[in-house]
Amino acid sequence: MTTATTETDRSAEPLISVDDVTFGYGDIPVLESVSIDVEPGSFLGLVGPNGSGKSTLLDLMLGLRRPDEGTVSLFGEPAHEFDAGERIGYVAQNATKAARNMPITVQEVVEMGRYPRRLFGRFSAADRRAVEGALEEVGITDLASRRVGRLSGGQRQRVFIARALASEADLLALDEPTVGVDAESREEFYSLLHDLNATGLTVILIEHDIGVVTTYATDIACINRQLYFDGNPDEFVETDALAQAYGTDQHVLQHDH
């Protein structure tokens, strides 16, 4: 089944352009000559084995790290110089776990998405509307006054998405967002991402479950230090890029949607 029906605007400037990037932590090489563009409106699924450099590549894309060689541009500017605050929503790998102890409410977390836009540290009517709209869009209006630490993993991830929507981000980046989330909530979560992408939000998702990316992503990049594949899901399932990147010819597709 192909759910990825979003029109990707390939005539526009790439939102992110990674050009011949090499990166290592000290003398440990992690990425080698990687080039990849992220088009506005696309849903990029980033896959590869454990330790293959996915999170590092995402960090480079978002300007959180600088390449040793090559260049990364983000919204047309050098990524490391870009002030990403308002335009990028980022849900980190351990966000759900870390939020377990959060004593603040859902409403308060989503309001954080408006902090960069507040005037004189105060919320305007527009800020309040954006927060209400974001809560509604991800279906958590009725959880607004609940403490984040008391929610299920799937509910918490929705809270972080709502925070990004409240900030009117153009790009949502998620690093294995559903670790520890039950199967049913995962499906709902990915369909939510799909629906948000259909409204024009660009999504980058690091995900271990190949079935998820082939179902929901419009583009797939498969890496293991080098880029093994960059293209659409239909092409991806036809190639042996996955087996090559994982160094095995075993069938690793986890489930068929």
Ligand SMILES: Nc1ncnc2c1ncn2[C@@H]1O[C@H](COP(=O)(O)OP(=O)(O)OP(=O)(O)O)[C@@H](O)[C@H]1O
């Ligand atoms: N801050 C760091 N300092 C040194 N080495 C690091 C650092 N962060 C990651 N690494 C190493 O770089 C390599 C790539 O890590 P990265 O987290 O980018 O991979 P990944 O594909 O996201 O892995 P996973 O799927 O397991 O999360 C790994 O060998 C990792 O141990």
